[in-house]
Amino acid sequence: MTQFSSPAALRAACRSGDFTDNTSGQAPGHVQCNIVILPSRWAADFLRFCQANPKPCPLIASSAVPGDASLPPLGNIDIRSDVPSYRVFRDGKFVEECNDIKHLWSEDMVTFALGCSFSFEEALLADGLDVRNVSAGVNVPMYRTNIDCSPAGPFAGKMVVSMRPFAAADAIRAVQICTRFPSVHGAPIHLGDPAQIGITDLDTPDYGDAITMKDGELPVFWACGVTPQVALENAKPPLAVTHSPGCMLVSDLRNSQLAVM
Known part of the structure; x- marks a missing residue:
């Protein structure tokens, strides 16, 4: 996989269709974002959902007005093409994955950019910790839980x-x-026995890739930005678009700008 140091270069590669992969480890030092795009009449309720659930849905930026495909706080962005891979939902059901959503865009669409755990991985690596999905070169494993x-x-x-x-x-x-x-999920929500949060088998994640655990290691769980995809399945808007798991919008914002000292 090509490694990009510049978020603008990575987004340009997404825009041209040359990069369609997992963004973990790409453009080090920059904030990566989960994406949710909805018709405007659904936007206020989704905003309230993010405000009520800041651990899985930490809001970083949103559209200034419906139909605006840019996100100026995050860089020179065209949200219709600058994510490596998108997931499309109709009436709450996943219907397709694609690398460009220009054919779906309308003047009624509102974008939400949410913080992503890939941003804090850099801080873990800088402290000398082994982030297994990064060292193994795979997507982080993600699981549905029993936590409401x-x-x-x-x-x-x-x-x-x-x-x-x-x-x-x-x-x-x-x-x-x-x-x-805290703007990119913050501290873990659980560590240890996965059954306590409704996970029956770590070897079969609902999203992403399984990773090897070594003897004596504990599984550590963070709230994840794929959570809105579950909420979309329940809300059933006529159209919704998200990032594909692991395929984030990489912004010009620096991770250091989000750190709370």
């Missing part, structure tokens, strides 16, 4: 989490590091 999100209008559902394994001491350090990044 706070509902807002038609938006409701169970939380999705991402998992990274660590030895006990490293897990404690990961909690300390990620607490500084």
Whole structure:
């Protein structure tokens, strides 16, 4: 996979169709975002859903007005083509995956950009921790849980989490590091026994790729930005678009700008 140091170069490659892969490890130092795009009449309720569930849905930016495909706070962006891969939902059902949504765009669409765990992975790596999905070169494993999100209008559902394994001491350090990044999911929501949050088999994630756990390691779980996809399935808007799991919008915003000291 081609490695990009510049978010603008990565987005240009997405725009041209030359990059359609997982963005973990791309454009180091820059904030990566989960994406949700909805018709305007659904936007207010989805905003309330994000406000009620800041761990899985930390809002970073949104459209200034319906139909605006740019997100100026995040860079020179065309949201219709600058994500490597999109998922399209109709009436709550996933119908297709595509690399460009210009054919679906209308003057009624509103975009939400939410913080992504790929941003805090950099801080974990900088502290010398082994982030297994990065070292293995695969997408992080993600799982549906039994944890209820706070509902807002038609938006409701169970939380999705991402998992990274660590030895006990490293897990404690990961909690300390990620607490500084509430805008990109913050501290983990659970560590240890996955059955306590409704996960029956770590080897079969609902999204992403399974990863190897070493002897003595604990699974550590973070709230995940795929959670809105579950809420969309329940709300059933006539049309909704998200990023494909692991395929984020990479912004010009620096991870350091989100850190809370």
